[in-house]
Amino acid sequence: xxxxxxxxxxxxxxxxxxxxxxxxxxxxxxxxxxxxxxxxxxxxxxxxxxxxxxxxxxxxxxxxxxxxxxxxxxxxxxxxxxxxxxxxxxxxxxxxxxxxxxxxxxxxxxxxxxxxxxxxxxxxxxxxxxxxxxxxxxxxxxxxxxxxxxxxxxxxxxxxxxxxxxxxxxxxxxxxxxxxxxxxxxxxxxxxxxxxxxxxxxxxxxxxxxxxxxxxxxxxxxxxxxxxxxxxxxxxxxxxxxxxxxxxxxxxxxxxxxxxxxxxxxxxxxxxxxxxxxxxxxxxxxxxxxxx
Numbered sequence: 001x002x003x004x005x006x007x008x009x010x011x012x013x014x015x016x017x018x019x020x021x022x023x024x025x026x027x028x029x030x031x032x033x034x035x036x037x038x039x040x041x042x043x044x045x046x047x048x049x050x051x052x053x054x055x056x057x058x059x060x061x062x063x064x065x066x067x068x069x070x071x072x073x074x075x076x077x078x079x080x081x082x083x084x085x086x087x088x089x090x091x092x093x094x095x096x097x098x099x100x101x102x103x104x105x106x107x108x109x110x111x112x113x114x115x116x117x118x119x120x121x122x123x124x125x126x127x128x129x130x131x132x133x134x135x136x137x138x139x140x141x142x143x144x145x146x147x148x149x150x151x152x153x154x155x156x157x158x159x160x161x162x163x164x165x166x167x168x169x170x171x172x173x174x175x176x177x178x179x180x181x182x183x184x185x186x187x188x189x190x191x192x193x194x195x196x197x198x199x200x201x202x203x204x205x206x207x208x209x210x211x212x213x214x215x216x217x218x219x220x221x222x223x224x225x226x227x228x229x230x231x232x233x234x235x236x237x238x239x240x241x242x243x244x245x246x247x248x249x250x251x252x253x254x255x256x257x258x259x260x261x262x263x264x265x266x267x268x269x270x271x272x273x274x275x276x277x278x279x280x281x282x283x284x285x286x287x288x289x290x291x292x
Contacts, residue, residue: 029068029099029100029101030099030100030101030102031097031098031099031100032071032078032097032098032100032102033096033097034087034090034091034095034096034097034098035096036076036077036078037069037071037077037078037079037080037087037098037100038077038078038079038080039079039080039084039087040079040080040081040084040110042107042110042111042135047125047128047176047177048084048085048088052085053085053088053089053092054089054092056085056086056089057089057090057092057093060086060089060090060093061093065086065090065098065099067083067086068083068098068099068100068101069082069083069086069087069098069099069100069101070082070083070100070101070103070113071083071100071101071102071103072102072103072104072105072110073102073104078100078102081103081105081110081113082113086098107139108136108139108140111132111135111136112136112150112151115129115132115136115151125175125176125177125178126161126164126175126176126182127164127165127172127173127175127176128176129161130161130162130164130165131165133147133158133161133162134162134165137162144158144159144162160182160186163186163189164182164185164186164189166189167185167188167189167197168194168197168198168201170198170201171185171188171197171198171201174201174205179205180201180204180205183211184204184209184210184211184214186211187211187214187215187217187218188200188201188214188218190215190218190219190222191218191221191222192222193221196221199221200214200217200218200221203217240257240259243257244256244257244268247268247270250284251270251280251281251284252280253270253271253272253277253281254270254271255268255269255270255271256268256269256271257269
């Protein structure tokens with residue numbers, strides 16, 4: 001299996017997925033009853049697209065299963081390490097058996113194989129991926145740098161994904177099912193209060209805010225005093241624009257007002273484009289025309 005272009009896996013795991021599907025010396029592909037094969041409860045992939053499974057099933061029906069399912073024997077059953085989508089496709093076709101390679105992996109290696117397989121196929125949503133990172137770091141004392149090297153990702157990417165797990169579950173669910181993008185969700189992390197995070201989340205879904213607008217709202221919610229100051233400033237700007245518009249309506253000339261609210265002072269500029277305009281303006285002010 002070739003790696004997708006641009007994916008670079010860390011040394012030690014770079015060939016793990018490819019080699020795991022190839023029998024070692026003494027191993028062979030076995031036909032195992034599907035009734036004895038169970039999904040791995042720790043598979044990071046929690047959602048499976050029905051259409052994708054149906055399409056794979058049609059491919060299998062026409063060409064057979066080109067890559068065996070990787071399983072591990074546990075008592076009388078076999079647990080899938082890699083290939084749950086293939087297993088689901090075979091089940092949908094009603095096949096009684098599946099070609100498998102049986103290998104013995106510890107829990108850490110099983111998680112790594114499942115993670116790498118899904119990353120290579122770009123099947124994990126950000127929350128699923130973050131959950132596996134969290135398990136590997138917590139259970140095996142791995143640093144973010146270690147993990148980044150193992151899965152071929154930037155450490156900052158690992159850190160950003162892990163931070164998403166600090167959001168309320170409802171928001172995590174929205175990220176997982178695609179209602180909220182990772183770019184939209186990241187500014188929510190700047191808001192430390194969960195209730196305010198949910199308030200901003202509702203604004204995003206109701207108003208379709210983009211990432212830049214979300215960042216602005218997040219800053220406002222994180223600093224209410226600054227938000228009030230900005231709101232007051234916007235109100236002042238609106239009043240100035242209203243005054244300038246009234247002057248323009250009265251004079252028929254373009255008007256600009258620069259106002260400094262701290263000093264409570266400013267300037268007003270009225271543009272004229274002919275001597276007649278100037279004369280008209282001066283008459284309005286009760287002044288005589290001045291020779292130019």
